Amino acid sequence: NAGVTQTPKFRVLKTGQSMTLLCAQDMNHEYMYWYRQDPGMGLRLIHYSVGEGTTAKGEVPDGYNVSRLKKQNFLLGLESAAPSQTSVYFCASETGGANVLTFGAGSRLTVL
Amino acid sequence: GDSVTQMEGPVTLSEEAFLTINCTYTATGYPSLFWYVQYPGEGLQLLLKATKADDKGSNKGFEATYRKETTSFHLEKGSVQVSDSAVYFCALSLSGGYNKLIFGAGTRLAVHP
Numbered sequence: 001n002a003g004v005t006q007t008p009k010f011r012v013l014k015t016g017q018s019m020t021l022l023c024a025q026d027m028n029h030e031y032m033y034w035y036r037q038d039p040g041m042g043l044r045l046i047h048y049s050v051g052e053g054t055t056a057k058g059e060v061p062d063g064y065n066v067s068r069l070k071k072q073n074f075l076l077g078l079e080s081a082a083p084s085q086t087s088v089y090f091c092a093s094e095t096g097g098a099n100v101l102t103f104g105a106g107s108r109l110t111v112l
Numbered sequence: 113g114d115s116v117t118q119m120e121g122p123v124t125l126s127e128e129a130f131l132t133i134n135c136t137y138t139a140t141g142y143p144s145l146f147w148y149v150q151y152p153g154e155g156l157q158l159l160l161k162a163t164k165a166d167d168k169g170s171n172k173g174f175e176a177t178y179r180k181e182t183t184s185f186h187l188e189k190g191s192v193q194v195s196d197s198a199v200y201f202c203a204l205s206l207s208g209g210y211n212k213l214i215f216g217a218g219t220r221l222a223v224h225p
Contacts, residue, residue: 042215101158
């Protein structure tokens with residue numbers, strides 16, 4: 001019973017490099033989310049998706065792109081990483097309307 | 113705008129002590145309220161929720177009551193255990209086309225034997 005799986009768990013980038021975080025869920029959930037967690041600021045929504053092929057901006061979308069080509073996967077991309085994007089990133093999913101999110105274990109990204 | 117404010121941590125308690133973590137909110141309309149918990153090295157998981165005023169959410173000995181008059185949703189537990197050590201997040205959910213959760217900053221709880 002995997003739930004929500006995020007890869008990679010850790011990554012160190014240099015300023016200007018690009019990378020993609022992968023989120024995979026096996027619960028057939030419609031809605032998926034990407035959050036970032038920073039000290040003293042809680043979790044902030046980056047982008048979300050309400051179904052396969054759809055994406056929308058959250059609270060802090062600048063510098064990130066996402067894709068939801070398959071229902072079970074939600075990718076978060078950084079085209080040109082900046083030190084301000086150093087954070088812990090969490091993916092979450094839900095069925096939609098249940099008001100209960102299932103979170104992955106997080107991906108810690110450091111941008112030097 | 114809509115927001116959630118939690119008491120700053122860390123909160124340090126001895127085992128079997130009484131726990132209160134304060135949470136207040138600002139929101140237009142009538143939000144649902146949640147407490148999520150994050151154990152070390154893990155993602156967040158739902159602890160309890162309440163969807164309307166005066167509702168009490170409860171789980172694993174934790175309780176919180178939705179107080180509309182004071183816009184609060186304080187988390188309580190009568191006797192904490194070492195295994196309760198974690199970061200606790202208060203959150204609200206606005207009505208709309210999707211479940212947009214707004215989180216507080218989190219409160220770290222450390223329980224010592």
